[in-house]
Each structure stands twice: as structure tokens, then as C-alpha cells.
Amino acid sequence: MENNPYNPFHAAQLQFDHAAEMLDLDKSTKDLLRNSLHEHHFLIPVKLDDGTVQVFKGYRIQHNNARGPIKGGLRFHPQETVDSVRALAMWMTWKTAVVDLPLGGGKGGVICDPHNLSESEQERLCRGWVRQVYKIMGPDVDIPAPDIMTNAQHMLWMLDEYEVITGIKAPGAFTGKPVGMGGSLGRKEATGYGVIITVREALMELNISPADTVASIQGFGRVAQYAIELYTQIGGKVICVSSWDQTEQKSYSFRKLSGIDLEELKSVTDVFGGIQKQKAEDLGYEVLPGDAWLEQEVDILIPAAIENQITIENVIKISQKVKIVAEGANGPTTPDASKIIEDRNIFLIPDFLASAGGVTCSYFEQVQSNINYYWEKDEVLSKLDIKMTSAFIAVSDFAKENGLGMRDAAYVISVDRVAQACHARGWV
Ligand code: GLU
Numbered sequence: 456m457e458n459n460p461y462n463p464f465h466a467a468q469l470q471f472d473h474a475a476e477m478l479d480l481d482k483s484t485k486d487l488l489r490n491s492l493h494e495h496h497f498l499i500p501v502k503l504d505d506g507t508v509q510v511f512k513g514y515r516i517q518h519n520n521a522r523g524p525i526k527g528g529l530r531f532h533p534q535e536t537v538d539s540v541r542a543l544a545m546w547m548t549w550k551t552a553v554v555d556l557p558l559g560g561g562k563g564g565v566i567c568d569p570h571n572l573s574e575s576e577q578e579r580l581c582r583g584w585v586r587q588v589y590k591i592m593g594p595d596v597d598i599p600a601p602d603i604m605t606n607a608q609h610m611l612w613m614l615d616e617y618e619v620i621t622g623i624k625a626p627g628a629f630t631g632k633p634v635g636m637g638g639s640l641g642r643k644e645a646t647g648y649g650v651i652i653t654v655r656e657a658l659m660e661l662n663i664s665p666a667d668t669v670a671s672i673q674g675f676g677r678v679a680q681y682a683i684e685l686y687t688q689i690g691g692k693v694i695c696v697s698s699w700d701q702t703e704q705k706s707y708s709f710r711k712l713s714g715i716d717l718e719e720l721k722s723v724t725d726v727f728g729g730i731q732k733q734k735a736e737d738l739g740y741e742v743l744p745g746d747a748w749l750e751q752e753v754d755i756l757i758p759a760a761i762e763n764q765i766t767i768e769n770v771i772k773i774s775q776k777v778k779i780v781a782e783g784a785n786g787p788t789t790p791d792a793s794k795i796i797e798d799r800n801i802f803l804i805p806d807f808l809a810s811a812g813g814v815t816c817s818y819f820e821q822v823q824s825n826i827n828y829y830w831e832k833d834e835v836l837s838k839l840d841i842k843m844t845s846a847f848i849a850v851s852d853f854a855k856e857n858g859l860g861m862r863d864a865a866y867v868i869s870v871d872r873v874a875q876a877c878h879a880r881g882w883v
Pocket of ligand 1: 526527528529550598599600601602603630785810811813814815817
């Protein structure tokens with residue numbers, strides 16, 4: 456596992472080692488930040504609707520909390536591993552740091568496929584997860600949020616279980632809750648919108664009008680759908696998206712050269728972002744192989760699905776026309792492929808910057824929940840824009856001043872902030 460270049464934790468550690476070298480970090484700081492502070496591995500027995508019990512494997516991995524309470528999502532996925540959760544936890548620490556939130560980083564996961572669980576089974580799984588971890592969670596300790604295949608309803612079941620066990624109302628203990636039940640307006644849009652705010656800023660630097668650009672996106676879940684919404688609003692056109700086909704257990708790309716219609720495509724998509732192939736074909740979409748999204752003649756590529764999607768094997772397929780790769784997913788590009796992208800002078804917006812809109816809005820939600828006063832949507836979205844834009848500009852300026860690529864610049868800024876917090880606390 457350690458030597459597998461596609462092990463996401465190995466990739467995250469490689470990226471960290473490189474940042475540590477650029478910052479000339481001392482050994483104890485490196486030892487502290489290269490691994491997780493706390494790891495919780497546990498089993499969750501869940502009673503299924505037929506009366507039998509299935510035991511799921513769950514995790515909460517807390518990478519670092521020097522800058523504030525642990526923050527990060529919780530994912531339900533059949534291919535989750537302890538190393539993917541470790542990587543995602545570390546990336547959350549850099550993500551909260553790059554947007555300068557007073558938070559640390561962590562991640563949770565359950566190895567499961569929610570497609571195969573009824574709603575009541577999903578509820579029992581959520582409540583079971585909380586029963587295993589409530590002692591190490593809380594609004595001032597560790598605050599989960601949705602991630603792949605988890606949603607607002609899951610967060611509400613979890614919050615409810617947490618409040619029943621602890622006997623206190625603590626709406627700030629989970630974010631990404633339903634609006635009206637402690638959730639923030641703008642939260643469901645935030646990650647996708649955040650990606651496009653960074654794309655908009657990159658286009659401005661490149662002196663290109665969004666209306667003159669075309670994009671291709673991997674994924675059609677929450678992040679991709681809201682990225683398409685905002686990108687279309689600023690004048691861009693998406694011609695291709697990909698999605699996972701649950702029955703065939705493989706992905707397909709869906710292309711319409713005149714531009715995809717978001718609402719039309721959503722009408723043939725399940726809650727997990729799976730597009731129904733036949734129905735999309737009937738609507739005039741070309742159905743292409745899963746990785747065709749990467750080969751399109753477009754200006755902007757947005758991987759917005761899972762880790763390790765752009766690799767040394769397929770990076771060559773990226774068209775000469777591509778000017779920007781905006782990583783809406785966590786860790787979508789392997790370190791070797793990332794180097795090739797930057798060597799080709801493609802403007803790369805690294806994952807923990809491009810995808811920071813979700814956690815930024817989660818922070819706003821936490822603030823609102825803690826004071827029990829909720830803001831208007833415009834206020835949330837304008838605060839999101841300010842945070843994302845200033846983080847983008849800080850990274851881009853630092854990159855230019857120091858002759859670095861965007862990923863290296865983002866790493867140096869974030870790791871330095873976290874290392875400084877560890878030093879200031881006297882930990883190392
Ligand atoms: N799961 C999202 C992410 O990877 C959001 C995390 C959060 O809101 O805490 O950034």
C-alpha cells in the first residue's frame with residue numbers, strides 16, 4: 456500500500472513532504488503534520504429492514520486542530536479505505552488554512568453503498584456512526600459535514616442523535632443541515648459556486664472572458680451541478696459531464712456540443728448524481744466512455760468526482776486547447792500528472808483551494824447555528840465570494856512573487872499557517 460502511487464494518503468504525504476522541504480520545516484513539526492493527530496476506527500452494527508444486522512466499518516480521522524476545532528465531511532462510499540480518509544483529513548487541514556478559517560481538519564467515512572440501503576437503514580447507520588464517536592465530537596471539538604453520498608438529511612439525523620445522547624441542543628455540532636433546521640442558505644451551492652469563483656478569477660488573470668470559454672466536467676453530483684449553474688450564469692458553456700452508472704458499475708460521459716441543459720439533465724439523474732443513460736440519449740446526449748470528459752477540446756476541465764482521476768496514464772489525453780484545470784474534487788490529480796499539467800503551462804487551481812467553498816460556508820453555518828441567527832442568502836454568498844476571491848488572489852500573488860506553481864504556493868501558505876499555530880501553542 457505504502458508504495459502504491461495511487462494510494463491517496465501516499466500522494467498527500469508526498470505533497471506535504473515537498474511543502475515541508477520548501478518551508479524548511481524542522482523534524483518534529485514534520486513528524487506532527489505528516490500523520491493524523493487522532494484516528495478513530497470502529498464498527499457500526501445496523502439493523503436492516505429484514506431484521507438481520509450488518510456491521511459497517513467507520514472512521515473519524517482528526518488530522519490537526521492547532522488552528523481551531525476539527526472540520527471536515529463524512530463520506531459514504533464502498534471504495535473508502537482508511538488511507539483515503541487519512542488523505543482527505545490532511546487535505547481538510549490545508550483547505551481550512553488556505554481560506555484562513557479558524558478551524559482544523561479531519562474526515563469521516565463509512566465503507567458502504569447507500570444505493571443499497573433503504574432510507575430507514577441509512578438513518579440507523581447515521582445514528583450508529585454518532586453513537587460510536589459522540590465523545591470526540593461537538594461544536595467546539597469536531598464538526599462533520601456532508602461529502603460524497605451524504606446529504607442534509609443525514610446530517611440532521613446525526614445531529615438529532617448527538618443531541619439526544621448529550622442532552623443539549625447543539626446545532627453547531629454538524630453543518631450542511633437542511634435549511635430551516637439549522638442549515639445555512641447557500642450551503643448546498645457553496646462548493647460548486649466556490650470552484651467557479653476561482654475559475655472566474657483565473658480567467659481574469661488570463662484576460663479571457665468567461666463567455667468565450669467552454670468546459671468539461673467529471674461528475675454530476677452536488678459539486679458539479681452547482682458549478683455548472685454558476686459557470687453558465689457567468690456566460691460559460693459546459694459541453695460534457697461524466698457520471699457513475701450504478702447498474703453497470705462503470706462511468707460514462709454525456710456530451711452535447713451545443714451545451715448541456717442543467718435542468719434537463721438533472722431530470723434524468725438520481726439523488727447520487729447518476730445519469731440514466733437511455734433517458735439522456737433520448738434527450739439528444741451522446742453517450743461516451745467514462746474518461747471521455749478529459750479528452751474534450753475545451754478551455755476548462757473540472758474534475759469534480761473522486762481522487763486519482765487524472766493520472767500519468769491519461770494526462771496525455773488532455774487537449775492542447777485546455778487553459779485551466781480547476782480541481783473541484785479532493786485529490787483528483789496524482790502528483791506525477793499534476794507536474795505534467797503545470798509543465799504544460801495549464802493554469803491549475805489546486806483542490807484544497809478550488810473546493811474550499813463548502814467548508815467556508817460550513818463555517819458560516821456554524822457561526823449562524825451557534826448564535827441562533829440566520830443570514831439572508833445574498834449575505835452568505837457575498838461573504839463566500841469575498842473569502843474565496845481573497846484566498847485565490849493571495850495564492851496567485853504568492854505564486855508569482857516566488858516563481859511557484861499554484862499548488863506549491865497554496866501548500867506553502869497553508870502548511871506555514873498550520874506549522875505557525877503548532878509552534879505558537881508550544882507543541883513543537
Ligand atoms: N466535504 C466538504 C469538503 O471536502 C465540506 C467539508 C465541510 O464543510 O466541513 O470540503
